[in-house]
Amino acid sequence: DAKTTQPTSMDCAEGRAANLPCNHSTISGNEYVYWYRQIHSQGPQYIIHGLKNNETNEMASLIITEDRKSSTLILPHATLRDTAVYYCIVRVGFKAGGSYIPTFGRGTSLIVHP
Amino acid sequence: DAGITQSPRHKVTETGTPVTLRCHQTENHRYMYWYRQDPGHGLRLIHYSYGVKDTDKGEVSDGYSVSRSKTEDFLLTLESATSSQTSVYFCAIASGYGETQYFGPGTRLLVL
Numbered sequence: 438d439a440k441t442t443q444p445t446s447m448d449c450a451e452g453r454a455a456n457l458p459c460n461h462s463t464i465s466g467n468e469y470v471y472w473y474r475q476i477h478s479q480g481p482q483y484i485i486h487g488l489k490n491n492e493t494n495e496m497a498s499l500i501i502t503e504d505r506k507s508s509t510l511i512l513p514h515a516t517l518r519d520t521a522v523y524y525c526i527v528r529v530g531f532k533a534g535g536s537y538i539p540t541f542g543r544g545t546s547l548i549v550h551p
Numbered sequence: 552d553a554g555i556t557q558s559p560r561h562k563v564t565e566t567g568t569p570v571t572l573r574c575h576q577t578e579n580h581r582y583m584y585w586y587r588q589d590p591g592h593g594l595r596l597i598h599y600s601y602g603v604k605d606t607d608k609g610e611v612s613d614g615y616s617v618s619r620s621k622t623e624d625f626l627l628t629l630e631s632a633t634s635s636q637t638s639v640y641f642c643a644i645a646s647g648y649g650e651t652q653y654f655g656p657g658t659r660l661l662v663l
Contacts, residue, residue: 471650471651478657479657480641480643480655480657481641481652481654482654483652486650538596538599539652541593541594543593544593
């Protein structure tokens, strides 16, 4: 299974774009890239996922490089409420009983400051 | 937000007592999961369920049991709580093949 590498921490000014990188150089052709975030004391929250095309939803954009070895999660106008730990997951873990079990690593701690 | 609730949200108990945590969903999703989260360890899977009465162990299942007698409820039981089980417990649900998970608000358990 592909593993991911993310910076431990990042910071961003409120109102600016936050660009969170993720390396997944061993990703295989049928593996999706998923992003979750966890705001302090809350459960993780699904953000977005993609296979090879760029994706956008109401929360964020996901840019995947053409070789699929890395991706970037973009929060276009970061707010203080976006301060959280962001997890990049490439369907790692095991598949049993028909369910993929994602493995949450350490993620990137994003601090958005005024 | 996905319809997931956990109860209780906070609990303090003593070593050796049994504890049951409940996860309830209103989404009719097939998959349900119990995780624990501790500083320095991140999220770790305890047990999961892929259908009514179908459950399997995760990476940290020792000391825990689960039951799922109906689609909407997934119970996590600590038969005899220990201080090492002090943690924050999260329930999650998923449809399809479980690719996208939706998490509950968590239960903070303190075992004295």
